[in-house]
Amino acid sequence: MGSHPDGVVRGGGALISTENPAGSGQQQTASPASPESGTAGRTKPSASSQVDLSGVAELKAIVRIRPFRRLWAVLGLSSLGDWLGLLATSTFAAGHVSGSAAKGAAFGTVIAVRLLPALVLGPLAGVFADRFDRRYTMVVCDLIRFVFFASIPAASLVTHDPKLIVGWAAIATFVIETVAMLWVPAKEASVPNLLPRARLEAANQLTLATTYGITPVAAGLVLAGLNSGLASLYRQIGHTWIEPTNAALYFNALTFLATALTVLLGIPEISGRSARQDGQRKPGMFREFLDGWAFVGKTPLIRGLVLGIFGAFAGGGVVVGSGQTYAKSLGGGDSTFFILFAMLFIGLGIGIVLGPRLVGGLSRRRMFGVSIVLAAGSVTILALAPHLTVAVVGTLLVGVGAGMAFLSGTTLLGSEVDDEVRGRAFAVVQTGTRVVLMLTISLSGFVVGAGGSRLLALPGIAIPISTTRLLLGVAGVFGVVAGLAALRQMDDKPGVPLLADLLGSLRGRPLSPAEPAPRRGLFVVFEGGEGAGKSTQVQRLAQSLHAQGRDVLVTREPGATEVGERIRNLLLHEAPASSALTPRAEALLYAADRAHHVAAVIRPALARGEVVISDRYVDSSLAYQGAGRTLPVDEVSWLSSWATGGLKPDLTVLLDVEPQVGLARAGARSATADRIESESEAFHERVRYAFLDLAAAESGRYLVLDASRPPEEIAAVVAERVAELLPPQPRTSGLAEVADATERLTSSTSDSVETVKEQAT
Ligand SMILES: Nc1ncnc2c1ncn2[C@@H]1O[C@H](COP(=O)(O)OP(=O)(O)OP(=O)(O)O)[C@@H](O)[C@H]1O
Numbered sequence: 001m002g003s004h005p006d007g008v009v010r011g012g013g014a015l016i017s018t019e020n021p022a023g024s025g026q027q028q029t030a031s032p033a034s035p036e037s038g039t040a041g042r043t044k045p046s047a048s049s050q051v052d053l054s055g056v057a058e059l060k061a062i063v064r065i066r067p068f069r070r071l072w073a074v075l076g077l078s079s080l081g082d083w084l085g086l087l088a089t090s091t092f093a094a095g096h097v098s099g100s101a102a103k104g105a106a107f108g109t110v111i112a113v114r115l116l117p118a119l120v121l122g123p124l125a126g127v128f129a130d131r132f133d134r135r136y137t138m139v140v141c142d143l144i145r146f147v148f149f150a151s152i153p154a155a156s157l158v159t160h161d162p163k164l165i166v167g168w169a170a171i172a173t174f175v176i177e178t179v180a181m182l183w184v185p186a187k188e189a190s191v192p193n194l195l196p197r198a199r200l201e202a203a204n205q206l207t208l209a210t211t212y213g214i215t216p217v218a219a220g221l222v223l224a225g226l227n228s229g230l231a232s233l234y235r236q237i238g239h240t241w242i243e244p245t246n247a248a249l250y251f252n253a254l255t256f257l258a259t260a261l262t263v264l265l266g267i268p269e270i271s272g273r274s275a276r277q278d279g280q281r282k283p284g285m286f287r288e289f290l291d292g293w294a295f296v297g298k299t300p301l302i303r304g305l306v307l308g309i310f311g312a313f314a315g316g317g318v319v320v321g322s323g324q325t326y327a328k329s330l331g332g333g334d335s336t337f338f339i340l341f342a343m344l345f346i347g348l349g350i351g352i353v354l355g356p357r358l359v360g361g362l363s364r365r366r367m368f369g370v371s372i373v374l375a376a377g378s379v380t381i382l383a384l385a386p387h388l389t390v391a392v393v394g395t396l397l398v399g400v401g402a403g404m405a406f407l408s409g410t411t412l413l414g415s416e417v418d419d420e421v422r423g424r425a426f427a428v429v430q431t432g433t434r435v436v437l438m439l440t441i442s443l444s445g446f447v448v449g450a451g452g453s454r455l456l457a458l459p460g461i462a463i464p465i466s467t468t469r470l471l472l473g474v475a476g477v478f479g480v481v482a483g484l485a486a487l488r489q490m491d492d493k494p495g496v497p498l499l500a501d502l503l504g505s506l507r508g509r510p511l512s513p514a515e516p517a518p519r520r521g522l523f524v525v526f527e528g529g530e531g532a533g534k535s536t537q538v539q540r541l542a543q544s545l546h547a548q549g550r551d552v553l554v555t556r557e558p559g560a561t562e563v564g565e566r567i568r569n570l571l572l573h574e575a576p577a578s579s580a581l582t583p584r585a586e587a588l589l590y591a592a593d594r595a596h597h598v599a600a601v602i603r604p605a606l607a608r609g610e611v612v613i614s615d616r617y618v619d620s621s622l623a624y625q626g627a628g629r630t631l632p633v634d635e636v637s638w639l640s641s642w643a644t645g646g647l648k649p650d651l652t653v654l655l656d657v658e659p660q661v662g663l664a665r666a667g668a669r670s671a672t673a674d675r676i677e678s679e680s681e682a683f684h685e686r687v688r689y690a691f692l693d694l695a696a697a698e699s700g701r702y703l704v705l706d707a708s709r710p711p712e713e714i715a716a717v718v719a720e721r722v723a724e725l726l727p728p729q730p731r732t733s734g735l736a737e738v739a740d741a742t743e744r745l746t747s748s749t750s751d752s753v754e755t756v757k758e759q760a761t
């Protein structure tokens with residue numbers, strides 16, 4: 001598969017872009033400095049650095065990019081041609097034979113011939129898109145489509161034998177569809193190179209809406225217009241080229257000539273890939289073909305995408321194939337079937353247009369998996385629907401899920417698959433979806449036709465079981481499993497709970513993934529109210545671990561770093577009263593201290609394999625700023641998880657004490673109370689119960705101890721629990737025994753606590 005330029009990682013044969021937002025590996029020959037000339041290839045605006053625009057502004061931003069605008073126009077024209085071609089060739093063939101059976105056979109033959117190339121040529125098509133200049137591939141394909149579309153009506157100028165005319169229409173259609181199989185992956189693989197990556201999703205929304213929303217309607221209108229406008233003229237003049245179907249085919253041919261010229265002369269940016277390949281020996285076509293399939297099979301992301309997309313299409317195929325009998329099972333007829341069919345397409349449109357707004361910042365990999373589960377879960381709703389209303393809602397949801405999956409899947413393929421192999425990835429999807437759709441529509445039609453409805457006789461009761469519903473149920477469950485498997489394969493936020501992430505995204509606050517970090521040490525945190533004895537226990541644990549010869553880092557929040565010390569003073573001593581610092585500002589200052597603390601002190605120590613013991617951490621913010629100051633706890637939690645990059649302690653020791661007792665201890669320790677110690681008793685009560693609630697919610701990671709017990713008892717329990725989390729330490733010398741004895745003699749005064757704190761800072 002050639003070289004792997006910067007920004008591309010190889011793993012198991014995988015080539016996934018990690019850096020370049022506009023399609024890595026792409027060496028643009030154009031120098032797109034302004035939006036007019038296209039921002040692809042050079043600039044590096046990541047999804048996160050891109051300004052988040054509203055829907056219309058986003059669309060304006062992408063159509064302002066000249067190469068993309070032109071490609072979009074080409075796509076619109078070409079798609080109009082496709083739809084016109086489908087309608088016109090079918091009616092053309094049927095119009096040249098007489099008798100309903102012959103007309104039906106002619107129509108069916110043309111449709112079958114249109115689908116055949118997907119099976120024969122589909123797998124090879126991607127090799128063309130990846131091997132040759134995509135611009136010339138598109139131009140040659142469009143010129144061939146121009147000639148062959150024009151040749152269909154022109155055949156009747158040469159012969160009047162209907163068999164020859166229909167036969168030629170079938171051959172021409174086969175050729176046209178064959179080159180379309182080459183054109184589509186070349187086009188799909190080019191789009192990501194013409195746009196900044198952050199705009200790819202909106203671009204896909206626009207192109208999908210054009211292909212499946214605007215152009216089929218436009219094609220119907222053009223055909224209807226030609227029919228009504230030219231029919232009487234044709235009757236008067238009699239020239240075959242103004243016969244409406246012939247005129248539609250000539251018009252269609254011209255759309256392909258127009259697109260060929262536009263791509264050739266107007267979008268040179270599609271070329272440019274060959275520069276990278278100069279001087280390299282290309283592998284043979286067969287090798288490239290095998291590499292493409294190996295890439296799909298070995299790369300978890302692509303495997304997940306392909307699995308999910310095929311699953312969604314299989315579900316859609318089953319819904320369409322069993323639609324008519326399903327409508328009957330609801331007590332309806334053809335009109336019910338059409339209502340359900342319309343609902344499916346309305347849902348698709350909603351999913352494509354509104355899906356991204358709905359899920360907000362949810363990662364697109366997760367959006368893809370969740371959409372498949374939504375679509376498939378809704379198919380199971382259809383299986384159980386007792387009434388048309390439920391079936392209508394279910395069908396709408398199937399469409400919404402499928403639309404969102406289609407959009408996110410296409411965007412992921414475009415943005416995460418390296419340019420070198422993107423054409424082949426798109427070709428696999430293109431071929432596979434056609435095959436899966438054809439098979440499931442025809443198989444499910446056959447199964448529901450043969451199955452009918454059976455009575456399940458149980459003692460005392462007979463339950464009617466319809467094959468249609470059984471099939472829908474099986475398809476739904478299969479789809480949910482495929483969606484979950486896809487999620488597993490491609491999840492980019494392992495460790496971040498999916499449901500919480502989804503709910504946060506729907507509300508506009510997605511959870512950040514934990515920052516990947518080599519982590520070999522152990523992270524222990526002490527939490528509790530004022531004067532609970534945290535510092536005392538921190539120091540005891542540190543000494544005990546030191547005595548075992550372990551590397552220990554003692555630290556605290558706020559104030560473990562130079563910057564943190566200044567923040568601490570500001571928070572606890574310099575601001576004279578609570579009114580001088582608003583709760584949000586206070587929360588942000590604690591978060592700022594934490595962000596720096598984690599990055600500068602905790603993560604490096606953990607990476608070195610040390611035991612890190614911190615006097616307070618995230619829970620203090622949840623308890624003091626959340627419960628104490630009554631800020632929304634989920635907002636404070638989000639802030640902390642952003643500040644820490646998702647770093648959680650391995651163990652949190654909660655020292656629980658009544659606030660009066662703790663405050664009295666703290667008062668005895670120092671004459672003046674700081675800004676937070678001076679808060680009301682009710683404030684400290686809320687803080688105490690918030691700590692206890694946090695521990696109860698995740699009990700496995702907490703050790704809750706009664707802090708009114710003697711310090712040495714508490715220390716023993718803590719040491720025992722920590723020992724369970726540490727690997728056994730080889731005893732090296734008699735020094736360890738000496739250290740143990742020293743530790744037993746050490747007093748637990750607050751002076752020595754301060755000494756340890758000083759070492760840490
Ligand atoms: N289990 C205990 N029983 C009685 N007194 C204790 C106990 N633990 C600590 N103390 C004493 O209580 C005072 C406060 O202890 P320490 O500084 O360890 O608490 P803290 O939780 O760190 O307080 P703060 O959060 O206010 O910094 C100290 O004088 C300490 O000696």
Ligand SMILES: Cc1cn([C@H]2C[C@H](O)[C@@H](COP(=O)(O)O)O2)c(=O)[nH]c1=O
Pocket residue numbers: 530557558572590615616617618620621622624625676677
């Ligand atoms: C980390 C953190 C701390 N606080 C409060 C809790 C205490 O009153 C002080 C810290 O002083 P101590 O000597 O460690 O007891 O700050 C808070 O309100 N929010 C936090 O996130």
